[in-house]
Amino acid sequence: MKILNLHGVGDIRLEERQVEAPAPGEVLLKIGACGICSSDEARIFETGTYHFPTVPGHEFAGTVEAVADDVDKSLIGRKASCFPLLPCMECPSCKKHEYETCSNYKYFGSRNDGAYAEYLAVPVWNLNLIEDHVDIKVAALSEPAAVSLHATKKGRIKEGFDVAVIGTGAIGLMIACFARNMGGKVTVFGRRAASLVPAEELGFAAGDSASLETSDPAFDTVFEAVGTNQAMSQAILATRPGGSVVAVGNPHGDFALSKDTYWKILRRQIRLVGTWNSTFKGDTDDDWKDVAALMAEGNIPFEKLITKTFTLDEYKEAFDFLRDKSKPKSRGMFVMD
Template structure:
């Protein structure tokens, strides 16, 4: 039996580098040799606090790789090709799946949390989940397709239009992708808010100069000074009550607010915040994951095409590229916040 190296979550907080059986592709699947896999912010509580849906599990859902072998029913001309991977495996039977809303599938599988993911040398995935790579894209760029698709989905949910003034609350990896998408989409002004000055400095180094720390300045006054009336669209990307309130206060009358941040605790809303929604007649929508259906838009293909065309620049967002054997230490660094990071990613190159 062939084996491979993988980081296996054997229980909450028990992540170990182990030798495990190398997977074999079943019907409709391919065997992917991992080229790169990002560590999502959600991976940290999944590993250290919440656990996965079963143990043992190999985490990792932001990944790309090269097709090494195919199972029955998959054409072998795919062998050797690079691809990004949509990690959600829908049931294809529920009402959501029937209309192509796979992110709201009621019985889905998910690589890295419900089944083995890409903190490993190899993984098997359905061929349907592959987004084939155009020439010139690296494994690292392809591994950023997942957060890039999540970002574009949030903006589409918010109805972003040309000339919109946009506030993004939360300047992490997806926040900066939101900013890039908004600028590429024709936003007239892109503003970023975060309580971490290091994140704001990183955003400025990546070309976004309109930044604010809400703990040091009144966001509403700062927004009004720069826009005159408030923003057309605010995206809450931090998952914190104060961030949500700031978005509601920043939006202009008749504006739109998208709730995207994954909260780590209760998301209470003050009376004033509630009044902001009422009196300004705001549209507040949620967003979850991304659209993978061909109609009306496959956001994964949009993301990969935008990276290939240079509209979205993701390599500069990777602050900590590490080799596979260093991944465990990098994850521990993220947990303990030992240093500033934006995107941590294990990569073969």
């Protein structure tokens, strides 16, 4: 099979590898599509990963091709995405079924080889079954969709809420879609007019995020999906008394708030909440199952979030396209068949 193997920062190679049979408790997924996350771009071109070589790719879906002897044979042929986190099952978080905060996890595509490949063996526990009529590319959005749905739920959105999303990446746009689906009136904010085009194409009102600093607070819930000091300040300033700020964006640097902005958290009694990853097989909540149901329903325009697809052979073109920041884009994706 073909794989893309990362040998060092900036050194990713198309290689051949033998397909391995699934180990006990595993299924072999024939990968149909794998999203190219901005965290993959950072891993490949800036930060590297835990060890080299590593096959990136944590946003994937495929069809079950084979199962180990101890796994239910009826899974063969089923479409599925995969929770890419491999929990330790022993830490306090895992004992509470809150795997997203596991303190000793492994991860497909960073600590373990991932799905920039034609096949990947994964534990049956990690499978998230997807209805057959859902496009495999949409199914491959399960991971960012589950992360986005997890964040959106933290906003406690009610029918008619004014909702702002600061940030125009795939996660920001998916949060906007889920918030609208929950009855929110959603505006997406960004710093450049060009970056707002995908939001407008999805039917959202859009605005310059600088405007949030000067107008009266107009939002019940604000999602900060950029990860900058400026965007966090804007999120707080835009939030009404009693409203919520959800911190989503991974921080790009240190954060410092002006005294005036900090006062707003107190005086407006703003609820400031963080979000991380997604729930999978939780006691009360399973973002992945919810995402699978939303994909089956078809009310969320997931397919519009996929900007362009590439084969594994076209990897150079794919990374050139995604690293060119002059054009707006949400998700690039490798498609294997």
